[in-house]
Amino acid sequence: MAVETLPELLEGLNEPQRAAVTFGDGALLILAGPGSGKTRVITHRVAYLVRERRVAPWRLLAVTFTNKAAKEMRARSAALLGEDAGSLAMGTFHALCARWLRIDGHTIGLDRNFTIYDADDQERLMKRTLDDLRMDPKKHSPRAILSQISHAKNEMLSREGYAARIQTYDQEVVARVWARYEELMRSSSAVDFDDLLLKTVQMFAQSEEAIEKYAGRYQYVLVDEFQDTNPVQYQIAHALAAGFVGAGSEPERRIDAAGRRLGYRNIAVVGDPDQSIYSWRAADIRNIANFEADFPGREVVLLEQNYRSTAPILMAAESVIDRNPYRTPRRLWTARPGGDMITGYEAYNDEEEGEFVANEVRRLANAGRKLSAIAVLYRTNAMSRPIEDALVRHRIPYRLIGGVRFYQRREVKDLIAYLRLIHNRLDEASLLRVLNVPGRGVGKTTVARLREWAASMQLGTWDACEAVAGGRLDTGITGRSAAGVREFVIAINALRAKRELPLTMLLDDLLMATGYLRYLREGEPDAAEDRVESIDQLRAVMIQYSDIAGDVSDLAQFLNDVALVADVDEVEGGANAVTLITLHNAKGLEYPVVFMVGLEEGVLPHIRSFDDPKQMEEERRLAYVGITRAEDLLYLTRSYRRFMMGGTMANPPSRFLLDIPKEVVRPWGSTTPGLRAGSYAEAVAIAPPQEDLPEIEAEYGPGQLVRHVKFGVGIVVSARANGGDVEYQVTFEAAGVKRLLQSYARLAPA
DNA sequence: GTAACCGAACTTTTT
């Protein structure tokens, strides 16, 4: 017995944390508020099970929400355990399922070299499907159909099940399209994200061998971010812990081939209903109730002490989330004394909001804060733009998470499509993507002919290409188009012969064989440099895949991982840069300084949630998640005007701001008159309604020189009435042309 | 039959 390690393991943990760490066998529900040391509890529990209970590491399974979380968990467990953490099974549902399916998917007829399609590939294939069925993609939006299918899959509804309960015409369309879509996926040897989960459940349900193997292997199952699991994911967790598929049915005991009971029923789930923000991805909080039903007698541990944030930040968070109905009241508390007030700032427009953030970042950096300690959080990716612009102006380095995602960039997707095709020639979406990239004279008509011929011969499109390359004429493809197809086939086959080469060499050969670089340079000379840079980045990623251990090729492993990376996975602590990130992506992260921007009605809460109370509650949780990312300093900003969807919007301050007690908010000097003192609620109360504004006369005329606090000296180009105000167009020496409202922009004669 | 150009529609959040 390693007696001396137990006190070490429990040192510095509070009572509920200890209870969770040392919980023995059975089912455990850990309700963990933000900053309550959740990861610490999980890693210490892993260490406890291995050290004290002598559980072999490979018999522990931990499911996380992102690859990054898995990586961190593994690293921290390893630090507690020493070297024997390598065999711990940790990963996202999707990554784990992909691994299991590659090994045992053959039991349900799945090829081990299947390709994983992302949303982009799916959309491409869906358009094809509609095309095949002679349906108008404008009448039936591919995306909407896919989202219907996805939702059904995540609800564990099979295509047959869906078809059986059709009620509307639209559903009938979906059912019809779904059938053909599935055929195409199958013949492409492809699966989508939802299939990874669903097929795993199918495998566990249909293959005795598979369920015995995995339920027999994992003695302890742990699921993190449980509030964001959807029904299929829950089914998987349940199957592994209980030894059979069928959560919700009578608990039973399964016997394996050796006569042992299957399913250890040791399962711990960690979650926080207040941080459930993925219902649109079919996540279902009811899983918490299901858990209680499927694992009767489960214990509950509540983690309520917050170690992350100051009292004012927690106060703000609580006052926002507390307004959600039907929530189990819970109090977070902190032992941290003092703490700065929250800073509230009202900007005139989104550009100025960015200026404010950049100025504050600069000030904080000068005061000794590391840039890596600072994050800017926003509701939608598009909102990063004005922040980025301001940071660039101030020469402040930043890291953008998400946005135009690396693996979504055209050049990266093109090259990956080539690699996938080399790996799996059935991959229809990839084939159609690159068949004419760079242009080879293979246009729409030729593609249609290829597909028609393939269909008539019961073959794939790739076979049709090979037929053309082989000189077959009954395809109706001749001349330049036929030459293009032949060129393509020769290139792919030549590269295929090199698929065991180190990936970077394969990439270089690929670029050479296809003339891709020249295509970039000639196609869009302006963007070429950028795109070549992302190819270099891709090469850098590939280097990590040289000679990986394991029984699959580097290429297979690379393609698998690349399909499953999330944006947050790229977040690193080390870089000396400000982090720009969406609220969704920020879940699970923490920063000493947090700026939450765009706290406006229509933005946060998002306009799409206005007519649905359920969604509005989720927006509130999103605000709660954002606020609770902050450790020391929190800035809540909103902008009077915002440029979005091609126009300028004037949004009132977010209702969430109004919920925060003024005692914890310090309003910052605002450019909006009358909004300088008091809380947000006060500020709004004293701001005169728009229509009562007195008519303002233009103080300056075109041609006059004026001075602006921020932009310096400029010349008035035009002045015109605008909603009781005067809007000027002014050209500044340094900042260029700006539109300014007289009542807000404090202009002075120059 | 293909490439280039131009207008329209749209942007919530993502494994």
Added chain:
DNA sequence: GTTCGGTTAC
């Protein structure tokens, strides 16, 4: 301010 699809020009 983007990307997609349709139309026109070659």
